Amino acid sequence: MNPTVVMMLALAVGTYAFRLVGPVLHGRVEIPPRAQELLSAGAIVLLAALLATGALTEGGGFAGWARPCGVLVGGVLAWRRAPFVVVVLGAAGTAAVLRAAGVA
Structure with a gap:
């Protein structure tokens, strides 16, 4: 067999x-509350x-200011419970708009 097929x-x-x-394992294993808190934080x-x-990098470098600003606006709108x-x-x-204005 092909190694790729074996891996898949x-x-x-x-x-x-x-x-x-x-x-x-549902109901058979009890996870301690502290471990549940750490899993949630993780x-x-x-x-x-x-x-x-995703917001700050593209191709291994900085994506420019337009993308982080767009993500910020989207985050604020989501926080304000916009549709x-x-x-x-x-x-x-x-x-x-920022890209059209020349902000890369």
Whole structure:
């Protein structure tokens, strides 16, 4: 077999097993409250890191000021509980206007 196919099959089996563990162990394993708090904090840190890298970098370098400003406007609109369409259009519109104005 091709090594790529073997790797894909191994990843598929691992993914299926990982998803199966949750329902199988539900109710049998007790996670301490402190560990649950740390897992929640870890999820928040991971999402913040993904947001930061997506908003600030492009191709290994700084993405320019238009994208972070668009993300900031979108974040403020989401925080103010604007509808999702308004959040997306506000972020995209801000970035587009800044790029059209020459702010890279």
